[in-house]
Amino acid sequence: MSTTETLTPAVPYRQREFHAFESEGTQFVYLVPSGAIFALDKIGLEILDRIKEVSPTREELVRFLLELGYQPGEINTALMELEHSEVIQRGDVVAEKPRLPGKTFPLQRVVLNITNQCNLACTYCYEYSEDKISKTEGKPKYMTSSVAEASIDMLIKESGDRPSIHVTFFGGETLLNFPMLRSSLDYAKRKCAEVGKHVEFSLTTNATLLTEQVVDFLAEHKVGVTVSIDGNRELNDKMRVFADGRGSYDVIVPRIKMLLERHKTNSIGARVTLSSGVSHVRRIYEHLTKEIGFYAVGFSPATAKPNRLYSIGETKMGNVLEGFEDLAWEYRDWAIAGRHHGFTNVNDTLKELHSGISKAYPCGAGLGLLGVGTAGDINLCHRFVDSDVGQMGHVQKGGVDHAARDEFLNTHHIGARYDCHTCWARPVCAGGCYHEAFIHYGDTSAATLHYCDWIRGWNDLCLRIYGEISLRNPSFLDRFSEN
Amino acid sequence: MHSMKPINRKARSVEAAVIAATGDVQALQQRGGEGKVYYPMGCTLNFTPGWEVDVSGGTAGLCQPVERDLFDCHLGCGWPAQVPDHLNNAPDWTDKCASAANDWRKVDIVFP
Numbered sequence: 001m002s003t004t005e006t007l008t009p010a011v012p013y014r015q016r017e018f019h020a021f022e023s024e025g026t027q028f029v030y031l032v033p034s035g036a037i038f039a040l041d042k043i044g045l046e047i048l049d050r051i052k053e054v055s056p057t058r059e060e061l062v063r064f065l066l067e068l069g070y071q072p073g074e075i076n077t078a079l080m081e082l083e084h085s086e087v088i089q090r091g092d093v094v095a096e097k098p099r100l101p102g103k104t105f106p107l108q109r110v111v112l113n114i115t116n117q118c119n120l121a122c123t124y125c126y127e128y129s130e131d132k133i134s135k136t137e138g139k140p141k142y143m144t145s146s147v148a149e150a151s152i153d154m155l156i157k158e159s160g161d162r163p164s165i166h167v168t169f170f171g172g173e174t175l176l177n178f179p180m181l182r183s184s185l186d187y188a189k190r191k192c193a194e195v196g197k198h199v200e201f202s203l204t205t206n207a208t209l210l211t212e213q214v215v216d217f218l219a220e221h222k223v224g225v226t227v228s229i230d231g232n233r234e235l236n237d238k239m240r241v242f243a244d245g246r247g248s249y250d251v252i253v254p255r256i257k258m259l260l261e262r263h264k265t266n267s268i269g270a271r272v273t274l275s276s277g278v279s280h281v282r283r284i285y286e287h288l289t290k291e292i293g294f295y296a297v298g299f300s301p302a303t304a305k306p307n308r309l310y311s312i313g314e315t316k317m318g319n320v321l322e323g324f325e326d327l328a329w330e331y332r333d334w335a336i337a338g339r340h341h342g343f344t345n346v347n348d349t350l351k352e353l354h355s356g357i358s359k360a361y362p363c364g365a366g367l368g369l370l371g372v373g374t375a376g377d378i379n380l381c382h383r384f385v386d387s388d389v390g391q392m393g394h395v396q397k398g399g400v401d402h403a404a405r406d407e408f409l410n411t412h413h414i415g416a417r418y419d420c421h422t423c424w425a426r427p428v429c430a431g432g433c434y435h436e437a438f439i440h441y442g443d444t445s446a447a448t449l450h451y452c453d454w455i456r457g458w459n460d461l462c463l464r465i466y467g468e469i470s471l472r473n474p475s476f477l478d479r480f481s482e483n
Numbered sequence: 484m485h486s487m488k489p490i491n492r493k494a495r496s497v498e499a500a501v502i503a504a505t506g507d508v509q510a511l512q513q514r515g516g517e518g519k520v521y522y523p524m525g526c527t528l529n530f531t532p533g534w535e536v537d538v539s540g541g542t543a544g545l546c547q548p549v550e551r552d553l554f555d556c557h558l559g560c561g562w563p564a565q566v567p568d569h570l571n572n573a574p575d576w577t578d579k580c581a582s583a584a585n586d587w588r589k590v591d592i593v594f595p
Contacts, residue, residue: 036494038487078486356493
């Protein structure tokens with residue numbers, strides 16, 4: 001036995017967690033859980049392939065690389081870089097337990113459900129459909145300004161040293177309570193000016209109640225607007241109907257065009273809910289951008305139990321991924337040409353991949369965001385408002401229930417989601433939407449396993465697109481660095 | 484990095500950490516860039532001899548004997564100063580030197 005062997009036990013190299021992908025002939029690795037993306041050169045690839053094939057010791061690996069013609073110096077550097085970046089390691093890989101975030105995570109946003117009433121009766125709506133979980137009996141139909149103001153005070157108090165906070169107005173149909181929205185927006189601005197914080201606003205609307213006065217107010221106060229619309233008349237009116245079954249398309253389109261014409265001070269996006277009859281991604285996208293003039297369009301499947309008629313189902317979700325892929329490649333072409341493309345699903349994912357996000361939680365619910373119901377009850381997010389699940393206090397009766405919030409955060413951390421521990425997509429997914437999990441499995445802490453393949457497919461696609469843009473037009477990615 | 488190129492922001496943070504953990508020691512002059520000599524602010528503004536240049540960028544007033552390198556250098560700045568092991572073997576070596584600026588001649592010479 002040589003001296004070297006005596007001093008260094010023959011520990012085999014192992015690959016650590018990463019997702020390898022290729023773009024334009026270049027090999028990349030997406031490291032898990034860090035979320036770092038590296039392009040590998042030839043020696044890096046040789047090393048990874050060799051480790052995958054035979055798990056060699058360092059001596060065996062070095063000998064193999066020397067035989068391929070690499071110099072000792074470059075072999076040493078490559079191994080050192082791969083080891084320190086946690087792409088490979090000597091000895092068995094033992095997953096590190098993710099750490100819990102600090103207890104004092106400051107609040108950044110409240111979503112105020114300022115009414116639980118709606119003038120539409122969309123079949124799939126999670127607030128009114130068969131899968132409804134909110135219990136609005138005995139709760140006021142409209143939030144009063146005193147409740148809204150208490151919510152804003154709570155946000156300011158709980159936001160700690162954050163310089164900027166955000167108030168989202170939500171419903172029901174948000175604009176049914178426009179007078180109160182107006183007064184609470186003014187209140188938030190006044191209070192934030194007093195304490196030296198910046199405040200931003202956004203709302204979601206079905207567009208039926210947009211008037212010039214309303215739009216001018218939104219434009220004046222730079223309120224970001226998300227409009228729910230599902231495509232052209234035929235597609236939109238399948239689900240988005242008035243209580244008498246009449247479609248909403250003809251009512252909303254002229255109003256949306258007026259909104260896009262008059263409101264230029266913040267982003268206005270379309271939000272499409274995909275369901276069993278509405279899964280024509282490109283057709284919808286083209287209609288909303290070209291015919292109506294939206295700058296950005298985002299898609300999301302309806303949250304529903306699988307046996308609901310409007311549930312999108314596995315086959316249709318396959319079609320949706322195809323449709324997404326088709327639009328995503330178009331996004332890539334436009335990005336390489338330096339042009340804006342309005343498919344926000346790609347844009348949002350690329351932004352997360354660019355920063356290298358590694359999420360402890362799937363979203364900000366309960367962490368930086370809380371929902372408030374019309375009566376002032378605080379809940380996990382707007383989707384759980386007024387339900388029995390995720391209750392976290394009352395804005396006028398003691399504010400945030402920190403014990404409940406901590407309990408929720410401890411039990412929903414990625415470290416507690418065992419299904420996710422071997423998945424390479426967990427830095428961006430972290431287990432999926434709590435509401436989606438609750439509707440499917442009756443448990444907010446369950447991972448949304450019915451979407452796993454879909455999410456991995458989507459993130460792999462976006463990684464390949466990201467890699468290609470990084471090679472062919474890297475300056476395009478600078479826009480994702482602005483925060 | 485040579486064998487892998489950082490692409491996203493997180494990868495650049497990883498790269499910085501890797502370089503910090505594995506990078507070679509560099510001579511002070513190598514970090515100046517654009518023909519400028521680099522010497523750290525702070526140390527040379529105080530009386531801390533042993534640097535390659537003094538506060539004016541010159542070399543005339545430098546402390547010559549390696550025994551006079553003070554522990555500011557190797558503790559505060561990571562400079563490989565020639566100081567005794569003052570934790571274990573020579574805990575009293577600066578006892579007579581209350582102020583380095585005035586008493587540096589009183590620093591003991593420690594023989595191994």
